[in-house]
Amino acid sequence: MNYEQILKEYNNIKAKGKKLDMSRGKPSPEQLGTMSRLLTAVIRNDECFSETGTDCRNYGGLDGINEMKRLFGEILNVPMEQVIVGGNSSLNLMYDTVARAMFHGVADDCKPWGKYEQISFLCPVPGYDRHFAICEFFGINMINVPLLDEGPDMDIVEKLVAEDDTIKGIWCVPKYSNPSGITYSPEVVERFAKLKPAAKDFRVFWDNAYVLHHLTETPDYLADIFAEAKKYDNEDLFIEFMSTSKITYSGAGISCMASSPRNIARFLEELKFQTIGHDKLNQLRHSRIFRNLEDVKEHMKVHQSILQPKFQLLYRVFDKELSEVEGVHWTKPNGGYFIAMTLPKGCAKRVVQLAKDAGLVLTGAGAPFPYGKDPDDNILRIAPSYPSLNELAEAAPLLCYCIKLAILENEQNAQK
Numbered sequence: 001m002n003y004e005q006i007l008k009e010y011n012n013i014k015a016k017g018k019k020l021d022m023s024r025g026k027p028s029p030e031q032l033g034t035m036s037r038l039l040t041a042v043i044r045n046d047e048c049f050s051e052t053g054t055d056c057r058n059y060g061g062l063d064g065i066n067e068m069k070r071l072f073g074e075i076l077n078v079p080m081e082q083v084i085v086g087g088n089s090s091l092n093l094m095y096d097t098v099a100r101a102m103f104h105g106v107a108d109d110c111k112p113w114g115k116y117e118q119i120s121f122l123c124p125v126p127g128y129d130r131h132f133a134i135c136e137f138f139g140i141n142m143i144n145v146p147l148l149d150e151g152p153d154m155d156i157v158e159k160l161v162a163e164d165d166t167i168k169g170i171w172c173v174p175k176y177s178n179p180s181g182i183t184y185s186p187e188v189v190e191r192f193a194k195l196k197p198a199a200k201d202f203r204v205f206w207d208n209a210y211v212l213h214h215l216t217e218t219p220d221y222l223a224d225i226f227a228e229a230k231k232y233d234n235e236d237l238f239i240e241f242m243s244t245s246k247i248t249y250s251g252a253g254i255s256c257m258a259s260s261p262r263n264i265a266r267f268l269e270e271l272k273f274q275t276i277g278h279d280k281l282n283q284l285r286h287s288r289i290f291r292n293l294e295d296v297k298e299h300m301k302v303h304q305s306i307l308q309p310k311f312q313l314l315y316r317v318f319d320k321e322l323s324e325v326e327g328v329h330w331t332k333p334n335g336g337y338f339i340a341m342t343l344p345k346g347c348a349k350r351v352v353q354l355a356k357d358a359g360l361v362l363t364g365a366g367a368p369f370p371y372g373k374d375p376d377d378n379i380l381r382i383a384p385s386y387p388s389l390n391e392l393a394e395a396a397p398l399l400c401y402c403i404k405l406a407i408l409e410n411e412q413n414a415q416k
C-alpha cells in the first residue's frame with residue numbers, strides 16, 4: 001500500500017469514532033471476574049482468625065499473618081521470616097522504602113540519602129515509568145543503562161557502581177520486564193549477586209512483579225537472587241518486591257517485600273511509625289483461597305488462558321502488516337503484560353498522536369524512559385491485557401496504519 005491508501009484506511013477507521021484504550025497494563029474485567037470466591041472467603045465473625053489465633057479484624061501484625069508470609073516466602077523462595085506483607089500495592093512499598101532511605105538511610109553507619117547533595121539511581125531502559133516517577137519525585141538523578149536481551153548491560157552497571165559512591169540504587173524488573181518482557185539470565189543474576197558497589201548504602205530494587213505471570217508453555221527461568229547473593233555474603237544489597245495485583249485484584253490484592261534478616265529487622269523498626277499493621281482480613285481471604293504456591297500456579301493458568309489469545313492476536317496482525325516494514329520489531333515475551341515495539345528513530349511520538357486522533361489511546365511515547373524522554377523516540381509500550389479480543393481486533397490494524405503513516409511521514413520529511 002502506498003501513502004494515500006494507508007491514509008485512506010486510517011481515515012476510514014478514524015471516522016468511525018471508536019474509543020479504544022491500550023495505555024495501561026491493567027487486568028481485564030474478565031480476569032478480575034475469575035476471583036469472585038475471594039469476595040466471600042471470610043464472611044463470619046468466627047472465621048476472622050489466623051492460624052496463630054490473631055483476630056484479623058483488630059490492630060497489630062506489622063509484618064503480616066503467618067499464612068501470607070509463608071505463601072510469599074514460597075513464591076519468592078525465601079524463608080517466611082524474611083518477608084514483610086504490605087497493603088494492596090508493591091509500588092507503595094517501593095515508594096516508602098525510598099522515602100525512608102531519603103530520611104533515615106539504609107544502614108546504621110550510613111547517612112540518609114537525602115543528606116547528599118545529589119544521589120543517582122541506575123535505570124535499565126526501557127523500564128517501568130512509575131519507578132522512574134518515584135526517583136523524579138524525590139529529586140534522585142536517573143542514569144539510563146541499556147536493558148539488553150539478557151538483562152541490564154552489566155559491564156556498565158559494574159563500572160558505574162564501582163566508581164561512583166553517589167549511585168545509591170538500581171531499578172530491576174528481573175522477570176518478564178515491563179515493557180520488553182525479557183528475563184535476566186543466570187549470568188546476569190550472578191553478576192548482580194556479587195556486585196561490589198562503592199556506596200555502602202547501595203540497594204537493588206528487585207521488583208519481581210511478574211514472577212508467576214507466564215504467557216506460554218515455555219516460561220522463562222529466573223535464578224533466585226537471594227540464594228545467589230548468599231553465596232557472596234551480599235544479601236543486604238537486595239530488596240525484593242511483588243504483589244498479587246495481577247493474580248487476584250489489582251486494586252485490592254496483597255503486596256510484600258523480602259530482604260536479608262538485617263534489612264527486614266531495620267524495616268520493621270521503621271515501619272512501626274507508619275502503621276500499626278496492614279489489612280489482615282484481606283491477607284486472610286487470600287490465604288484461604290491460596291493455601292500454597294501450587295494453588296496460585298493453578299490460578300495463573302486461568303490468567304494465561306485469557307491473556308495468551310490477546311498477545312497472539314496482536315502477533316498475527318503485526319506479522320501480517322509489519323513484518324516487511326524496515327526498522328520495526330516487536331518482542332514476543334513468554335510472560336508479563338507488555339509487548340515492546342521498536343520503530344525507526346523519531347516515530348514513536350507521532351504514532352501515539354495518530355492513534356489518539358483516531359480514538360486509540362496508547363501509553364505515552366517516552367514513558368518507559370526516565371523523565372519521559374526516549375532519546376531515540378522509537379519505543380512503544382503495547383499493553384494488550386485490558387481491551388477485549390474484539391476491541392483488540394479493531395485496535396491492532398489501526399495501530400499498524402499509524403505506524404506505517406508515521407514512518408512514511410518521517411521519510412518524506414527527511415527528503416525535504
Ligand SMILES: Cc1ncc(COP(=O)(O)O)c(C=O)c1O
Binds near residue numbers: 244
Ligand atoms: C514492574 C511493575 N512493578 C509494579 C507494578 C505495580 O504493582 P502494584 O500493583 O503491586 O503496586 C507494576 C504494574 O504495572 C509493574 O509493571
